[in-house]
Amino acid sequence: MIAVPAFFAQYQARVESHLREIVPPGGTRVQQSMAYTLHAPSKRVRPVLTMLAAELCGGAQARALAAAAAMEMVHASSLILDDLPCMDDAPLRRGRPTNHREFGEAFAILAAFGLLNLSFETLGREYESALSARLTGVLAEAVGLDGLIGGQAADLLATDRQIDFDVLERIHRGKTGALFCAAATSGALTAGAGPDAIAALAAFAKNLGLAFQIIDDLLDVDGDPAATGKAVREDARKTTFVSFSGLEGARQLAAELCVTADRALSPFGQRADRLRELSAFVAARSL
């Protein structure tokens, strides 16, 4: 397994701790189901991205924490839904049985909606109304027809079919890129960043998000199940990036996307080095 950047641990710890405050382990069966996926071993790339973006734009880590947690809750919610028998019917997630295998389909659905709802509730509760409205809009867009829902819908329609590249990009953009962009944008918003900084961070996240997804495709083809936490060739029925470019081509393009992501950070200079480490980590996953 590729080691995450050293500074990551501190951010991960703060996110984990905050997530446990919002969704404590135990409680009712729905709460247990929510906590099961939310607290599963994870790199917390999205919330860390939110916090790094906030710090880069001069904001405080603590102020970005609620937005970061919201991102992770939406992500966990999407994973539960994605794994359902009516969707991908996946047996493993993050090295453990998927949520519906552990708690049953009905509780899995409730847990997914519980996390989704809690993410918006957190934003509404933690931020003043103007910022809360903007963050809610950003997150809703990432979840909606142009984001996770749209991406998953396109993904379902594409299963067992030959799809073209534009559709594949649409799926990746919706399922991964949208939340990456929302994570970076939200962090910048909590720091009160201007449109130029937000646009630069969105460009970083967009390129990094696709690179992340391409690498996921690569790992699915020749990755180690112990490292990826899911069964290899699980996506065999689907058209992936590798289908279009081959293994080597996919690696090359993922690296180029990471380089482009870094270049988008040039207005920030050395202050963005931690985000660059993040993209380097993403790129290294494919090596």
Add this chain to the structure above:
Amino acid sequence: MHQHDPRVDELRQRLRSLGYLDAGVDRFVLAPARAARAPVLIALLASLRIGLLAGLLLGPAAAVGISGRVPGLVTGARDAVVIALYMGALFGLAVATAALLASLAVRLTARRAPSAVTRHGRGWGAAAGTLVALGCLAYLTLWWQTANAGIGWDAPAWTTFALLVAVAISLLLGHAVRVTTVAVLVAGAEPGTAAPAVPGASWGISLAAGVLAFAGAAAFLVLTAPAESTPAARPALTVVPSGLRTRVVAIDGVDARLLDDLISTGRLPALAAVMDGARAKLASGTTPDEGATQADPARTWTTAATGQPADLHGVYGLETRRIAGLRGSVTVSERSPLAAPLRAATDLLRLTRPSIASGHERREMTFWEVAAEAGLRTAVVNWWATWPASREAGIVLTDRATLRLEHGGDLDSEIAPPELYERLREHWPALRQRAAVLAAAAIDERQGTDIRTVLQRSAELDAMQLLLADAVADRALDLTAVYLPGLDIAQHSLLRSVDDSALSASTAALRVEAVKSYYVTLDRLLAPVVSAARDDEILLVLTAQGRVAAENGEGRLAMTGPVARRGALDSGALVDAAPTILHALGVPISEALAGRPLTTLFTEAFMARYPVRRVRHYAAPLMPGGGRGRPLDQEMIDRLRSLGYVR
């Protein structure tokens, strides 16, 4: 090393078209519009960004172009930066407006035919972008044609480089407009309508467009190229010396008819002696048939000195404008109907301030500069638009030299060579005293006090210029030229209000008589110059109408000396003065001059021995260095105002 896989190239292009990889410009242009939803707002915000890009890219290019077109405007790196900022703002605004109009026009079309957005949206965006790119490319190509005058047409590498830069800038701005237009269309698309995809930046298409644009720009450059390119090389001027020295006395404000009358009555013996030699009537225009044009001393005397009309020599008038932040100055042709209101508006906004015509504006060489370039020893005193003085043009006592000598302080290119300044400054009190004595002796004592004061002032000015000319001519010079403003100043002071009904007939008659008396004064001042003329010396007296325009507006060029054809009478124009003087010096005449040497003024023997030789052109004048102007600038204006030159 990766093996080349065509599938990867294809995917890379597709990714670019989907906004991944190097989409930096698109991101920059659309960044402020991300939060906007209204198409008009998106168009406005993105157009402002495009304007900013255009300003940054076109400003420096325009600064180079404008400094080529308007000599004197840019005197150094600081001026270039300021002009680049001005031009950047101007072109930024223009391109932003063009981008806004283009995107709004497309938006309007889309509203009328919403169903066509999906099918034609990208095409409309491409059309808007192409229009802006073509406009930009045409401008930059024409800019290069102007700007390269200093580099030369014999520099194909530079031309290719410039065109490539122009193509790159044009494609970039065109692409930005295209992206903006599509973004506006997407934002305004009806719900449920499939919006056009964001255009990509495929290398293949960009390269093809670049090659096409380059070929088009090159063709455009060739088609619009001037028939004869401007040469950059300084041609060799070979002098065939006649062994004669030439002295030119330029008298401003001469009414040719009055001069003839006074000579015929014997009141001007010294000038009569010169006029007895060869002489020519000079029309004030470019040709003898042209009528009198507006009399402005800086314009008139630069025309006489360069042999070119104002449109070519660039000094349109005495009053120029300095642009805020610049050392250089700019003149606007008085013929432009917009000149006066533009001047008033920019003065009001403090963007410009009045200044006086200087060598910065002049685009043609004067006769003394040509002579100095040819290796002759020259001196010029008090000619208009000679400041700042260049060391390469022999001895130059500029039109600001007396002001500097009066005030002292550090030299600011008022006198060249600089070492002359200390010597003249040392003798300045004595020179002033001598000028006052000469003036007092020369003026008519019967005049009343007021008129006498005016005449004394003019006479002192003229006497001072003649004394300065003598002071610098202590070593052998091939050419001395001195400009005398006294008559014009006296005439302007005394006669400008003669038409005023408040002035009684007797007062008006007195003033006319006073002006006539100044001709006599001037003649007395010139008498030593005429009598001292040696056998190896040509004396030329050049006159032009002053600001109180005479009816015929004629000037005179009279010549005495061993080579003057006695009694010869020719007709020419003011622009003929410079080539005639240069021919007397044995310098070849430029074919590019508007004037011609008045050969009938020379003896047949001289013409047989020294026929007119031609060169294709003279070099461009050396841009004078230095010349900050302040604080003498304002004092110069004040002095000229007191002498009636500036209102």
